[in-house]
Every structure is written in C-alpha cells, then in structure tokens.
Amino acid sequence: MKNFLFAAIFSLAVAGCGFQLRDALTLPADLGPVRVVSADPYSPLAESLSQALTRIGATPADEDATTGVATLEIISERWGETPISLDQAGRAQEFTLRYAVVFALHRGEGADLLPQQTIELSRDFIAPPTDSIGKTSERELLARELRREMASSILRRIDSVSRQTKT
Numbered sequence: 428m429k430n431f432l433f434a435a436i437f438s439l440a441v442a443g444c445g446f447q448l449r450d451a452l453t454l455p456a457d458l459g460p461v462r463v464v465s466a467d468p469y470s471p472l473a474e475s476l477s478q479a480l481t482r483i484g485a486t487p488a489d490e491d492a493t494t495g496v497a498t499l500e501i502i503s504e505r506w507g508e509t510p511i512s513l514d515q516a517g518r519a520q521e522f523t524l525r526y527a528v529v530f531a532l533h534r535g536e537g538a539d540l541l542p543q544q545t546i547e548l549s550r551d552f553i554a555p556p557t558d559s560i561g562k563t564s565e566r567e568l569l570a571r572e573l574r575r576e577m578a579s580s581i582l583r584r585i586d587s588v589s590r591q592t593k594t
Contacts, residue, residue, distance in 0.1 A: 454485055454589055458497050459535050462488035465501040472528065473501055475578040483582070495535040499581075502529040502543065508566070511551065524566060525549040526573040530581060532588075541588050546580050548573050 454461075461480050465473035476499060481487055488496040505527045510519030526548050532541035550569050 454483060454585065458485065459495055460486040460488035461497045461499060463499045463501065466503065470501060470504065472504060472574050472577060475574060476581060479578055479582055497535050497540070498533045500531050500533065502531065504528050520555055521551060521553050523549050523551050524569050524573065526577060528577055528581070532585060541584060546577060548576055548580070
C-alpha cells in the first residue's frame with residue numbers, strides 16, 4: 428500500500444511540474460536525401476552522424492548524386508586538453524578535455540537550413556602523473572563519449588530547426 432501511495436504521489440508531482448519526455452527527433456519534411464561531408468574522410472563523428480540520420484528517417488544520398496542533396500558539412504573538429512590542477516611536485520594531474528565542432532546544414536539547392544555554428548563540449552578527468560597508461564585509456568573513453576554527445580547535440584539542433592519551420 429505504501430508503494431502504491433508513493434507511486435501515485437510521485438506521478439502527480441511529475442505531472443504537475445510540466446515534465447515531458449522528449450519527442451522523437453524529426454527532420455524537415457522537404458529535406459530530401461542527406462550527405463554528411465567532413466574535411467577528414469575517416470571522421471568517426473561524420474560516420475556516427477550518417478548512421479544517426481539514417482536511423483531517424485533521412486534518406487542517404489548516393490555517392491554520385493550532386494543536385495537536390497542536402498549536405499551536413501562538418502567544417503572543423505578541434506580537440507584540446509588543458510591541465511587544471513597540479514600536484515605538489517608541479518605535475519599536472521587533472522585535465523579538461525575539450526571538443527569543438529563547426530558545422531552547417533545546407534539544403535539541396537544550396538540555401539542554409541542551419542547556418543554555420545559551433546558546439547563545444549568539455550569533460551574534466553583526473554590522471555595521476557605516475558599512471559600514464561590510465562590517462563590514455565581515460566582520455567580515449569572520454570573522447571568516444573564526447574563524440575557520441577556531439578552527434579546528439581548536432582541532431583538536436585537540426586530537430587529544433589525542423590520544429591521551428593513546422594510552426
């Protein structure tokens with residue numbers, strides 16, 4: 428009985444605060460086939476975005492198609508690592524990993540659907556100076572996580588533009 432009462436109160440509290448689950452991501456209906464272009468032909472971010480766009484309903488563009496193809500252009504990707512704390516010997520032991528991406532989305536006829544913009548993400552991590560192997564694996568894990576979050580952030584920007592054009 429206590430659990431039922433708690434669940435009922437919790438449901439009413441969540442409903443009363445305006446909480447809503449996020450709707451599924453959408454693309455503009457008139458977008459057409461989409462191609463992801465990156466300065467780095469082997470960019471993991473570009474590959475991740477291509478797969479994600481296909482999952483949410485975008486039609487992948489043919490390799491040879493040039494007209495009527497929307498382009499998600501990854502203009503640049505930058506990584507940076509900055510020490511933020513030192514140990515008593517003056518060696519860095521805590522770092523901030525930054526990932527910045529400049530991108531734009533162009534319609535098939537060349538008009539900007541999403542003008543050039545930048546998203547920057549960062550994460551802090553601890554890497555004791557005596558554990559160089561741990562620092563490398565921690566940094567790689569954070570880099571994968573930041574790439575995944577970057578792809579989600581870019582798709583949310585596209586989704587917000589899509590929702591604005593519907594209204």
